[in-house]
Amino acid sequence: MIRTTLAVVMSLGVASTALAAQCGNGPSGFNAWLADFKVEAVQRGIRKSAVDRSLNGVTYSKRVIGYDRNQKSFKLSFDQFWARRVNNAMINRARSYISNNRRMMDRIEKRYGVPPAIVVSVWALETGFGANNGNLPIMQSLATLAYDCRRSDFFTRELLAALQIVDRGDMRPEQMRGAWAGEIGQTQFLAERYVNYAVDFDGDGRRDLMRSVPDVLASTANWFAQNGWQRGQPWGPGTANYNVIGKWNRADVYKRTIAKLAEEIAR
Structure with missing residues (x-):
């Protein structure tokens, strides 16, 4: 038809x-x-x-x-989703990345007001730090x-x-x-999101969300900043920043996982 x-x-x-x-x-x-x-x-x-x-x-x-x-993963309970998507190795790797790249992460936070733990949490969940684009x-x-x-x-x-x-x-x-729905790069920007929010953070003249980790993380922070993130404020359930996380992905289990994972990374 x-x-x-x-x-x-x-x-x-x-x-x-x-x-x-x-x-x-x-x-x-x-x-x-x-x-x-x-x-x-x-x-x-x-x-x-x-x-x-x-x-x-x-x-x-x-x-x-x-x-x-056939989209089933978002029908899981939060505990099931967390167990499937997060482990201690992921948390430790995220902490190590932030520590080892502190200068870049501080520049991103200074420019966009989004904590490294949020940005890296999204990166980890979306593609396993760029391993599964x-x-x-x-x-x-x-x-x-x-x-x-x-x-x-x-x-x-x-x-x-x-x-x-x-x-x-x-x-x-x-x-x-x-990915199957056309998501692009290491934090899985849809194309319209790419057009509107991708930034050239490494200064090479291109917005490269496939290979440039600085572009990936800064673009993700830019998306949060442009969608209402409140600098210096908490991001747990009931906060304005938690609502911004919900704009990234409307599935309740996903936004809860981003928020909790970021809390674990920031400890």
Whole structure:
């Protein structure tokens, strides 16, 4: 079944217009959708060369749809989730990293007001300190999910943002490999988050959330700062900063785990 998506309005530094591409609930209409989307992306201000380099040859992924329909980890209790995701080795490694990189971590905290324990807690939980960034082609994942009717509007915005990342020269399409929902880099920024919050902290002229740990950690701190983090305030349940953690990930078990892990790291 194919049906027209709702109008998508987004801000990517280009004029906002409604997307007319159609979503679908299976692979049969994907190629036609993709051809229409490529035209619309260019109309939105993304260079045709970037669109073609990113989307030529992209196919529908049943694997990604399967992942999307089978999300179970956030249904665990907090104790189950904590036991599965956190251990003493993680806590000790986080503490050691902060201690061994104190100058950089202090610079990040001074600029953004976010404690090292919060930033490193997110880094540890999202990818095990950058060890598990994911290896699926991000353009394929986002194109599949943008075409799929379940969350077409949301992932259409993400796909457009991913194209902008390529268009502005931060990454090449072949470098963009990540988790099944298109998450990018060591703290798993979605593409729109990357566009809005990634920073070049190591000064090499690119926002590199794949390989540059300074960029990764500073960008994560920048996200928290721009989303209401209150400098020098606690982050436990019931606080304003705890609510900010909830914006990072709305799942209750995840935000509780970030907060508790950060407390353990900061001890």
